[in-house]
Amino acid sequence: MQNPFFKQIESKTGVDMEEIFALANAIQHADFSNEKQVRKIIKKVSKLANKPVSKELEDRIVKSIMQEGKSLDLSKIQKMLG
Template sequence: MNDSFFRKIESKTGVPMEEVFALANAIQYADFSDERQVRKIIRKVGKLAKKDVPQQMEDELVRSIVSDGKSVNIQDIQNMLGRQ
């Protein structure tokens, strides 16, 4: 993809593409049965989305994701955060 495409995304979201790519990479290779990794990803998504993730919500998300043991994408976590 070209640079202008990424610059447009950055200007609309205010999130540097390097951070988006780093998060996507972390999600792609994460072990979703590892609670520590899952918490880290949830916190990163919350930070990028500029949403505070209360401890109780984080605990619920972690339990849900770890118990499923399957991979999760950014959209899944954002959808869960939207329930706040």
């Protein structure tokens, strides 16, 4: 990324913008009724955020997302991680 705005975000967060865009794309095209895809996205978010997710927490997040249907409430996940 050559854009100064993105470089500034990368330097503040330590996260490569290409990884963020890849995650956003995965979320946009994910089938949230597919447990395998939901778990994969949770692991990606955990890795990018550098926040380990225990198996128990992952199970709770998956259950919550799958109960909600085909939407992903990022604020709910953020609260669970927080």
